Amino acid sequence: MSSASVAAENTTIAVRGRDSLWSKAFYKFRHDRMGMVAFALVMAYGVMALGTVFGWWANDWSEIRGGRFDPISADFWFGSNVNGQDIFARTVFSTRTAFEVGLVVAILSTLIGAVLGAVAGYYSGSWIDELVLWLKGVLDSIPFYLFVAAVAFAMQGSAYGMHVAMVATFWTTTGRLVRGEVIKLKQFEFVEAARAIGLPELKIVFRHIIPNTFHILLVQATIVFVAAIKSEVILSFLGLGVKNGVSWGRMLAEATYEVGAGHFNNFIWASLFMFGLVMAFNMFSDALQDALDPRKV
Amino acid sequence: MTAPVGKKPVLTVKELVIEFQTERGVVRAVDGVSFELYAGQTLGIVGESGCGKTVTCLALLGLVPTPPGRIVSGSIELNGRNIVGLGDREMRNIRGRDISMIFQEPMTALNPVFTVGNQLCEVIRRHTDATRRQAHAQAVEMLAVVGIPAPAKRMGDYPHQLSGGMRQRVMIAMALSCNPSVLVADEPTTALDVTTQAQVIEQMVLLQEQFDMAVILITHDLGVVAETCEDVMVMYCGQVIEQAPASGLFTRPSHPYTAGLLASIPRIRRERLQELPVIRGMVPDLLSLPMGCRFSTRCEYADQRCQAQIPSLRTATGTDAAVACFKPLGEA
Amino acid sequence: MSELLKVENLSKYFPVRGGLLRRARKQLKAVDDVSFSIARGRTLGLVGESGCGKSTLGRAIIRLLEPTAGTVALEGTRITELTRRELFERRRDMQIIFQDPYASLSPRRTVGQTLLEPLETHRMMTPARRRDWLLELLEIVGLREHILTRYPHEFSGGQRQRVGIARALTLKPKFIVADEAVSALDVSVQSQVLNLLRKLQREFGISFLFISHDLAVVQHISDEVGVMYLGKIVEMTSASRLFARPLHPYTEALMSAVPVPDPARKSSRIVLQGDVPSPIDPPGGCPFHTRCPRVMEVCRVTPPPTVNAGSTEAPHFVNCHLFPVPNTEEDV
Numbered sequence: 001m002s003s004a005s006v007a008a009e010n011t012t013i014a015v016r017g018r019d020s021l022w023s024k025a026f027y028k029f030r031h032d033r034m035g036m037v038a039f040a041l042v043m044a045y046g047v048m049a050l051g052t053v054f055g056w057w058a059n060d061w062s063e064i065r066g067g068r069f070d071p072i073s074a075d076f077w078f079g080s081n082v083n084g085q086d087i088f089a090r091t092v093f094s095t096r097t098a099f100e101v102g103l104v105v106a107i108l109s110t111l112i113g114a115v116l117g118a119v120a121g122y123y124s125g126s127w128i129d130e131l132v133l134w135l136k137g138v139l140d141s142i143p144f145y146l147f148v149a150a151v152a153f154a155m156q157g158s159a160y161g162m163h164v165a166m167v168a169t170f171w172t173t174t175g176r177l178v179r180g181e182v183i184k185l186k187q188f189e190f191v192e193a194a195r196a197i198g199l200p201e202l203k204i205v206f207r208h209i210i211p212n213t214f215h216i217l218l219v220q221a222t223i224v225f226v227a228a229i230k231s232e233v234i235l236s237f238l239g240l241g242v243k244n245g246v247s248w249g250r251m252l253a254e255a256t257y258e259v260g261a262g263h264f265n266n267f268i269w270a271s272l273f274m275f276g277l278v279m280a281f282n283m284f285s286d287a288l289q290d291a292l293d294p295r296k297v
Numbered sequence: 298m299t300a301p302v303g304k305k306p307v308l309t310v311k312e313l314v315i316e317f318q319t320e321r322g323v324v325r326a327v328d329g330v331s332f333e334l335y336a337g338q339t340l341g342i343v344g345e346s347g348c349g350k351t352v353t354c355l356a357l358l359g360l361v362p363t364p365p366g367r368i369v370s371g372s373i374e375l376n377g378r379n380i381v382g383l384g385d386r387e388m389r390n391i392r393g394r395d396i397s398m399i400f401q402e403p404m405t406a407l408n409p410v411f412t413v414g415n416q417l418c419e420v421i422r423r424h425t426d427a428t429r430r431q432a433h434a435q436a437v438e439m440l441a442v443v444g445i446p447a448p449a450k451r452m453g454d455y456p457h458q459l460s461g462g463m464r465q466r467v468m469i470a471m472a473l474s475c476n477p478s479v480l481v482a483d484e485p486t487t488a489l490d491v492t493t494q495a496q497v498i499e500q501m502v503l504l505q506e507q508f509d510m511a512v513i514l515i516t517h518d519l520g521v522v523a524e525t526c527e528d529v530m531v532m533y534c535g536q537v538i539e540q541a542p543a544s545g546l547f548t549r550p551s552h553p554y555t556a557g558l559l560a561s562i563p564r565i566r567r568e569r570l571q572e573l574p575v576i577r578g579m580v581p582d583l584l585s586l587p588m589g590c591r592f593s594t595r596c597e598y599a600d601q602r603c604q605a606q607i608p609s610l611r612t613a614t615g616t617d618a619a620v621a622c623f624k625p626l627g628e629a
Numbered sequence: 630m631s632e633l634l635k636v637e638n639l640s641k642y643f644p645v646r647g648g649l650l651r652r653a654r655k656q657l658k659a660v661d662d663v664s665f666s667i668a669r670g671r672t673l674g675l676v677g678e679s680g681c682g683k684s685t686l687g688r689a690i691i692r693l694l695e696p697t698a699g700t701v702a703l704e705g706t707r708i709t710e711l712t713r714r715e716l717f718e719r720r721r722d723m724q725i726i727f728q729d730p731y732a733s734l735s736p737r738r739t740v741g742q743t744l745l746e747p748l749e750t751h752r753m754m755t756p757a758r759r760r761d762w763l764l765e766l767l768e769i770v771g772l773r774e775h776i777l778t779r780y781p782h783e784f785s786g787g788q789r790q791r792v793g794i795a796r797a798l799t800l801k802p803k804f805i806v807a808d809e810a811v812s813a814l815d816v817s818v819q820s821q822v823l824n825l826l827r828k829l830q831r832e833f834g835i836s837f838l839f840i841s842h843d844l845a846v847v848q849h850i851s852d853e854v855g856v857m858y859l860g861k862i863v864e865m866t867s868a869s870r871l872f873a874r875p876l877h878p879y880t881e882a883l884m885s886a887v888p889v890p891d892p893a894r895k896s897s898r899i900v901l902q903g904d905v906p907s908p909i910d911p912p913g914g915c916p917f918h919t920r921c922p923r924v925m926e927v928c929r930v931t932p933p934p935t936v937n938a939g940s941t942e943a944p945h946f947v948n949c950h951l952f953p954v955p956n957t958e959e960d961v
Contacts, residue, residue: 021736021782027320189733192693193796197747198720211737345815346786460904461679490678490842492901495886499900517816520888543892561820562890563845565872572827573820573849579785580817 025215028291035287041280049096061089061246069263079265081254090246091269097247098229098277105166105228110221112167113174114210120175121182122205132179136172144169144231145238152240162241166228174220181213215292222285226278233274248274305377307478307511308334308357308396313371315352318364324583326352326366328535331610334479339505339512341526341543343519343558345580349535350515354481356381357513358398359388376478394424397472399465401484406468407456413440413467414452417474424475439470442507444500462493469501473508480505483515498525519562523547531555534581534591537610541618551613551625554592590622598624633836634690634804635666639699641682641689645909657909659685661860662699667804667853670830672837674851674868676844676883678905682860683840687806690838691723692716703804721751721800728809730789734781740792741777747799762799769832770795770825787818794825798833806838811846823850844887848872856880859908859916866945876938876947878923915950925950 029035051057062085070080078087120132139147147169152161185191186209194204235241236249248270255267315327327349334340342350355361357373359380372379375395380388392398400406408416417436421427427435433452440448443466456464465485472480485501486494502525505512514526522529522543529546531539531554539552550556557576578595581587589606593599602623613620614628641660659682667673675683688694690701692708701708703722711719727733734743744766748759764774770791781789790810797805807826811819827850829835841847847854848868855865856877864877875881882899901920906912912919918928927950938952939945 021780024320024782189727189729190735192688193725193727193733193793194735194746195693196691196720196723196725197750197800198717199746199750208735208738212735214737345817462904490905491844491883491886492678493904494888495898495900498888499898518888519816519890523890523892524888547890547892558816559890561817563820563823563843563849564889565845565848565884565887567873569848569868572824575820575824576817579787580815 025291029287032287032290034283035291038280038283038287041276042284045095045277045280046099048092049099052093052096057089057092059089059093060086061093069258069265072265078269081251081266082258082263087251087265087269090251091248091273093246094248094251094270095273095277097242097245098232098274101163101166101232102225102228104163105170106221106225108163108167109171109224110174110217113171113220114178114213114217116171117175117178118182118205118210118213121179122186122201122209124179124183129179132175136175139169140172142169145235145240148231148235148240159243162232162235166231170224170227174217174224177216177220178213181216182209185209185212218292219285219289222281222288226281226285229274229281230278304335306333306335307376309372309374310353310357311372311374313353313356313373314369315349315356315361315366316369317366319584322584326535326583327356329371330532330535330537331371332530332537332540334511334513336478336511337505337509338528339514339526341514341516341522341529342532343516343522343529344532345517347534347580347583348532350532351483353532354398354483354513354515357479357481358392358396359383359385360392360398390424393420393472393477394475395477396479396481397475397477398481398483399468399472399485401487407464409456412453412455413459417452417467417471420471421474435474436470439474440467442473442504443467443470444496445470460493461489462497465489465497466500469497469504473504473510476508477510479511479513481513481515484517485514486521487516487518494521501525519547519559531558534583534586536591536621537619538592538621539618540610541616541620545617549616549618549627551616551618551620551627552592552622553596553598553624553626556626557595592622600624631669632666633669633704634838635700635702636690637664637700637702639663639686639689639701640697641685641694642697655909658682658860658911659908660689660696663860663862664699665853665855665862665865667836667838669803669836670834671852672830672839672850674847674854675838675840675857676842676847676854677857678842678883680859680905680908681857682908683857684808686857687725687808687838687840691725691804691806693725721747721753722802723804723806724797724800724802725806725808726790726793726797726810729813730786730793731781731813733793734789736781739778739780743781743792744777744796744799747796751800753800766795766798769798769829771821785818786814787822790814790818790822791825794822794829798829801833802835804836804838806840808840809842810839812841812843819846826850844872844884856883859906859911861916861948862946863917863948864946866939867943870939870943870945876945876952877917877949878921878951879917882920882922915948923951 052059064084065086066076066080066084068082068084070076070084072079076086076088078091081087116132120129123129148162148165151165155161155164191204191208194208232241232247233249233252236247237253239253241247241249251266251270255270259267311331313327313330314325317324317326330353332340342353344350352361356368361368368381371381373381375391380391414433414436417439418432421432421435437448437452440451445451445463445466459467486497489497498521514522516522526543529541529543530537531552533554539546539550539555541551546555547559550559554576560574561576563573576595581591581594587594587604589604590599590608593603596603608621608623610619610621612618613625639660640658640662642656642658645655645657663686665673675686677683685694689696696709699709703719706719708719744763745759748754754762767774772788772791772795811822814822823846826837830837839847839850851868853865854868854871855862856879857863858879864871864875864880871880875884882901885899899922903920906919914930915928915933918924921928933948933950934954935946935948936952936954937944938947
C-alpha cells in the first residue's frame with residue numbers, strides 16, 4: 001500500500017473492515033464438526049512435530065538404547081527396531097520430517113503457482129501465457145519419480161533435491177486452477193473498474209485478482225501438503241528422499257525386511273501415523289473447501 | 298379473487314410459513330401466505346428481491362433447500378393432496394407431472410452435455426410409460442407447440458447452439474410435456490431481450506389457454522404482469538399485502554406500496570418527467586422488521602397504529618381487492 | 630451548448646479465431662462505423678438488444694477496449710491517440726458505472742478502500758481533503774459514513790450500486806458511461822438511482838452515455854437517444870422526437886414490444902420474427918432486413934444510407950431505405 005493511503009488512515013478514515021468474507025468462512029468452519037475434529041488432529045500432529053524442534057521429546061531417535069526387536073514396554077512404547085532404536089521416538093520424529101517437507105513444498109509451490117497462474121491468466125492468449133503453459137506442459141509430462149531421481153542425482157549431496165523436485169512439479173496444478181479463476185475474475189466489472197481508474201496492471205493482479213483466489217490457494221496448499229507428505233514417504237522408502245534423518249518411508253523400508261520375520265512394529269506404527277495425518281489433513285482440507293467456497297458464503 | 302362457481306381450486310396454499318437459518322439468526326422468508334389457484338387462471342406474484350415470492354414458489358415444488366430452509370407451518374394442497382412434508386421420491390413424481398417450473402436462466406437449467414431432444418424425452422419417459430419412439434414423437438410435437446421452427450431438426454441441438462429465446466421455449470416445452478395442472482414461471486422473460494420477451498409472452502398466453510393450466514408468474518416487471526395475468530398478488534417482506542384482479546390493481550391500487558411501485562416505474566410517456574416518484578427508504582432487513590406494518594417505515598400515510606399493529610388481509614371497501622392495510626387508498 | 634465528446638467513425642472488431650492455427654478467420658463487427666457527439670451536461674441514451682454492441686461501444690470510447698478504427702475526442706483531445714501516460718492522466722475525466730452491483734465491487738476490499746483507490750492512484754488531494762470529499766460523496770449518493778469499513782456482501786443491490794456510482798464520481802469526471810446502470814435493480818430502487826443520476830448531472834454538469842435495453846428508462850434520463858442494431862446506430866435524434874415519432878421500423882418494433890403496466894391497453898404490438906442474427910455473419914444489405922416487417926427488395930442488397938429526416942436545427946438521423954436521400958441534401 002502506498003504511503004498516501006497509510007496517511008489517509010491516520011486521519012481517522014477507517015477503511016479496514018470488520019466483517020470480512022474470512023470471518024464468515026471461519027463461522028462456517030467452526031460449525032463443521034468433522035472439520036473441527038480433523039483440525040484438532042492436525043494440530044496434535046503439529047504439536048508433536050514442534051516438540052521435536054524444541055527438543056522436548058524424541059530427540060533420542062537415533063540413539064541405540066535397547067536390544068534387537070525389543071517388544072513393547074514402558075521403556076519402548078512401540079518396541080525397538082533391528083538396531084535397538086526406539087520406534088516411538090522415530091515415529092514421532094518422522095512427523096517433524098513430514099511437516100518440514102509438507103510445509104516447505106506447500107508454501108513454495110503455492111506461491112509459484114499463484115504468481116505464474118495469475119500472470120498467465122491475466123495475460124491469457126499472450127506469449128506470457130503460452131510460456132507458462134509450455135513450462136507446465138513440460139513439467140507435467142515427465143514421470144514424477146523419474147524427475148525426482150534426476151533432480152536428486154543432479155543435486156547430489158544436497159538434502160533438498162526432493163523438495164526442489166516436488167515444488168517444480170506441484171505448482172502446476174495450483175497454477176492451472178489459479179489461471180482458470182483469474183480468466184474468470186478478469187471479466188468481472190470490478191477489474192474493469194480498476195482499469196478505468198488507471199491502476200497499473202500489476203497492481204490490478206496483486207491487489208484485486210490474487211486476493212480473490214485466496215480460497216483456492218489455501219485449499220490447494222493443504223492438498224499439496226498432503227501430496228508432499230505422501231511423496232516424501234514413498235521417496236524415502238525408495239531411498240530417494242530423506243538421507244540423514246528418519247521418515248515413515250525409511251521405517252517402512254526397514255520393515256520390508258522385518259515383516260517376513262514376524263516383526264511388525266516399524267510397519268504398524270509408521271503406517272498408522274502416516275495414515276492418521278493424511279486422513280485428518282484431507283478431511284480438514286475438505287472442510288476448508290466447503291467453508292471457503294464463495295458461492296456458499 | 299374471482300373464484301369460479303362450483304370449481305375446486307387446483308392449488309390451495311394456507312398460512313404458509315417458511316424460515317431460513319442464517320448465521321445472523323432465523324429469517325422468516327415467507328410469513329403466512331395463503332392463496333388459491335384455479336385451472337386456467339394466471340396469477341402474478343410481484344415484489345422486490347427478498348420479498349419471498351421465489352421461496353413461496355420453490356415450496357410449491359418441494360424445492361426449498363433444507364437446511365437451511367424449513368417449512369414451519371401451513372399447507373399446500375395440490376389437486377386435493379397436501380404436499381408439505383412429502384418425501385423426496387414422492388415429490389419427484391409430482392414435480393413435472395402435476396406441477397412444473399421454468400426458471401429465469403434457461404442455460405443453467407438445461408444440461409449442457411445432452412441434446413435438447415434427449416432431455417425432453419427423459420422428462421416424458423420419467424412420468425409416462427411412453428416408449429422411446431412415442432416419447433420422441435411427443436417431444437417433437439412439444440417443440441412445435443412452443444413455436445420452435447424445424448422442431449425435428451432442433452431435437453439434436455445442444456443448449457448452447459440455441460439462442461436465449463429458443464432455450465426458454467425449450468424449457469417451457471419441457472415443463473409442459475407432461476401436461477401439469479400448475480406451471481410456475483419464475484422471471485421467465487427477465488433474461489431475454491424485449492423483442493424476444495414479447496414473443497415468449499405471447500406464446501405462454503396461447504399455451505395456457507390451449508392446455509387450460511393454472512399459471513403462477515413470478516416477476517418484478519409489472520408490465521409483463523399487466524399483459525398476462527388476471528390476478529395479482531403483491532408481496533412485501535414475506536407477506537401478501539395486496540391481492541386483486543389485475544384490472545383493478547393497476548388502475549386503483551389499494552395498498553400504498555403497490556401504488557408507490559406502480560408510480561415509480563419509468564414508462565414511455567409523452568412528456569419527460571423531471572423526477573420519478575419514489576418510495577423513500579429501503580426494504581427493511583428481514584432480521585429487524587418494524588414492529589407493526591412492515592411497510593410503515595416507508596409509508597407516507599403511516600400513523601401510530603400502523604407502527605404498532607400488523608394489519609391482516611381484508612377486502613377493501615368497494616373493490617375486489619384484498620389488502621393488508623389499515624388505511625388503504627380510496628378508503629376514507 | 631458546447632460539445633464535450635465527439636465520436637467519429639468508431640469501429641471495434643473482434644477477431645474470431647478458428648481452424649488449426651488459430652488464425653483470425655472472420656471478424657465480429659461489434660461496433661461498426663459509429664459517429665455522434667455529446668454536449669456538456671447532456672445525456673445520450675443508447676438502446677438496443679443484447680449483442681448489438683452498445684456495451685462494447687461504451688468501453689471503446691473510454692478505451693477499456695482499444696478501438697479498431699475511428700476517433701474519440703474529449704474536449705478536443707483525441708483519446709484514441711493518447712500514449713499510456715497521457716491516457717492515465719485523462720482517466721480522471723471519464724469514468725464508468727457498471728451493470729452488476731454484485732460483480733462491480735471487489736469482494737475482499739472494504740467500501741472505503743474501494744473509494745479511496747482512485748484518489749490514491751491519481752495522487753489527488755491531501756489525505757484530510759480526501760476524507761472530506763468521500764464523506765461529501767457518500768452524502769450525495771445517499772449512503773452513511775459507517776459503510777466505509779464494510780464489505781460489499783453486507784449490502785443490498787441498491788446500496789452497492791450507489792457505491793459504484795460514488796466510485797465513478799471520486800475523480801470528478803466530466804463524462805460517465807453508465808452501462809445498464811439500473812437494469813439489475815428492483816423497481817423502487819431503480820427509480821431512486823435514476824433520480825440520483827439526474828441530480829448528479831444537474832449539480833456537476835456531467836455528461837452521460839447511458840446504455841440500456843430499457844426504452845422507458847432511456848426516455849426518462851436522456852436528452853438524445855441512439856438506437857443500435859448489430860453494431861450500427863440505426864436511428865438517432867432527441868428523446869422527445871424519437872418517442873413521439875419513431876421512424877426506423879426497428880425502433881417502432883422495440884417500442885411496441887415494451888410491456889405496459891396497464892391491463893386495459895392491449896397494445897397493437899409488432900412482434901418481430903426470429904432472433905437477432907449473429908454479428909459474425911451479419912445479413913447483407915440492411916442488417917435488419919431479415920426481421921423487418923416493412924422489408925423491400927432493395928433492403929436485401931444495398932446497405933441503407935444515413936439521412937437526416939428532420940431539420941438542420943432538430944436533426945433526426947435514420948438509417949433506412951424507407952427514407953431516401955433527398956436530392957437537394959448531401960448524404961450525412
